[in-house]
Amino acid sequence: MSNKTVQFGRILKQSFKGLLRNKMMVFASFLVTVITLTVLGACFAVARNINHQIDLYIEKEYSLSVYLRASISDEEAKGFAKILDEDERVKSYEYVSKEDAYNDYRDNYSEEAFDYIFGEKDKDFLPVSFNITLYDSDQTGELLEKLILVNFNDINAEPGEDEVAENEVIWEYSSTEDLMNKVIKIRNGVNIAGILITALLVFFSVVIISNTIMLSVFARKKEIEIMNHIGATKYYIEGPFIVEGCLIGLAGAVAAVFILKGIYGLITGAMGEGGVTAGVFKLELLPFGSFGAAVIFGLIFVGCVIGGLGAMLAANRHIKN
Amino acid sequence: MIKFDKVVKDYPNGTHALRGVSFEIEDGEFVFLIGPSGAGKSTVEKLIWREEKATSGTVFVDGKNVNELKNKEIPFLRRKIGIVFQDYRLLPQKTVFENVAFALEIVGSDQKEIEKKVPTALSIVGLSKKADAFPSELSGGEQQRTALARAIVNAPDIIIADEPTGNLDPKNSIEIMKLLRAINNKGTTVIVTTHDKNLVDTMNKRVIEINKGVIIRDESNGGYDNEQ
Numbered sequence: 001m002s003n004k005t006v007q008f009g010r011i012l013k014q015s016f017k018g019l020l021r022n023k024m025m026v027f028a029s030f031l032v033t034v035i036t037l038t039v040l041g042a043c044f045a046v047a048r049n050i051n052h053q054i055d056l057y058i059e060k061e062y063s064l065s066v067y068l069r070a071s072i073s074d075e076e077a078k079g080f081a082k083i084l085d086e087d088e089r090v091k092s093y094e095y096v097s098k099e100d101a102y103n104d105y106r107d108n109y110s111e112e113a114f115d116y117i118f119g120e121k122d123k124d125f126l127p128v129s130f131n132i133t134l135y136d137s138d139q140t141g142e143l144l145e146k147l148i149l150v151n152f153n154d155i156n157a158e159p160g161e162d163e164v165a166e167n168e169v170i171w172e173y174s175s176t177e178d179l180m181n182k183v184i185k186i187r188n189g190v191n192i193a194g195i196l197i198t199a200l201l202v203f204f205s206v207v208i209i210s211n212t213i214m215l216s217v218f219a220r221k222k223e224i225e226i227m228n229h230i231g232a233t234k235y236y237i238e239g240p241f242i243v244e245g246c247l248i249g250l251a252g253a254v255a256a257v258f259i260l261k262g263i264y265g266l267i268t269g270a271m272g273e274g275g276v277t278a279g280v281f282k283l284e285l286l287p288f289g290s291f292g293a294a295v296i297f298g299l300i301f302v303g304c305v306i307g308g309l310g311a312m313l314a315a316n317r318h319i320k321n
Numbered sequence: 322m323i324k325f326d327k328v329v330k331d332y333p334n335g336t337h338a339l340r341g342v343s344f345e346i347e348d349g350e351f352v353f354l355i356g357p358s359g360a361g362k363s364t365v366e367k368l369i370w371r372e373e374k375a376t377s378g379t380v381f382v383d384g385k386n387v388n389e390l391k392n393k394e395i396p397f398l399r400r401k402i403g404i405v406f407q408d409y410r411l412l413p414q415k416t417v418f419e420n421v422a423f424a425l426e427i428v429g430s431d432q433k434e435i436e437k438k439v440p441t442a443l444s445i446v447g448l449s450k451k452a453d454a455f456p457s458e459l460s461g462g463e464q465q466r467t468a469l470a471r472a473i474v475n476a477p478d479i480i481i482a483d484e485p486t487g488n489l490d491p492k493n494s495i496e497i498m499k500l501l502r503a504i505n506n507k508g509t510t511v512i513v514t515t516h517d518k519n520l521v522d523t524m525n526k527r528v529i530e531i532n533k534g535v536i537i538r539d540e541s542n543g544g545y546d547n548e549q
Binding site for chain 2: 227
């Protein structure tokens, strides 16, 4: 064995001894690190999922969804479709019939929720809708201004009870642009909150690990003094403490990964396959595996940095050359 | 060789520990550093092993200006110097053997080297039979001999003994001095700070006397008191 290997072995042995020396403080440091890294990992998972959600909408390329009044039948909706056909801004649209909407609800809600929403009502209770894709999504506003003025007369539809021929046929609309903006705002909010909370927790972790290592340094004060006089290098004296800190961080990271994977599994399990759909809004979580490696390596890296940094602070402060 | 050239050392608290001290110690010399408490003896020692830095003037050890050493070079300076303290500074949880081996471990010696060098050092100080004893089971003299074994096990060029007999009775004090002389006879430079008049007078070696931060006497084959 080379001298370096022998030295490294001795440093490693000392760090394990150090971990066993202050079990309570080591455990406290470990816990704080686990919490910090779990929150960090959770923020990462949420951000990744929101991005994924945004991507899903971009993929669909809908710019605008309009819902007609429920009194308008599938047959009468053809008049509205004709207006879309004739508008040159419209690239394509997807027609969602009362039947489609009904099936969508039935497929995506539990029986209880479905019964609660529909009760005795049948599919006619639901509106027909159009998911419209424009050539240029910047023209969404213009198109909407035109569509919103379309009334029962324009499409030769029979107004329902309490309705007159001059009433607009659009009951509700949502543009993905609005939705996207909201989602992006939420994501940015989550990111900022995540960064702030994580920064605070990282600070706490570093402080508590630093205190733990300080106790370890104090316990070996005499030994350190002797080592200094005999000519031990900084690497040999401080190495065990840095490794000790890194080991706490590493253990915290491993625990955090397991906790995250467990919680994430529970959530995705509860949501069932294919995610949850609410109207046009579909929530679907990414499988853990799709970003698991990034979480594992990221948390291990951050854990080691937190531990190493805390230990270095303690060593620099309390070990004199 | 150790060389102090107009060395001044002021501490941040305002103490003027050394006020322009110059002397040279040749390789293989045996030197007593004497003077009352607070005279500056410890400061001289700390400047040699670079625990402190001179405020002005230069300190050379083995041809190198130790003031200019980088932090990472300091351990290698200290490996050339074996230090013995009045309070022994042994690790209570380690045996005699382990305490001596400790000095080899930190410089990266492997187990084979340790098993060869530690018994040699212990036999020089006459503690071969106590290798497995813990410091608490030893007399003061034996503890100091353990510390001495630890100081010589790396074969340093210089031994600095800071009041090595301060806690020992006359018989043990003489034993330690005999050992230091034997080590010196093999070519190692030995510097001893002491208040023990009898030892200094008996050994009849070079004496550097410091008082209030200045050298007031530097005499070869001197005694504890200035006889001139």
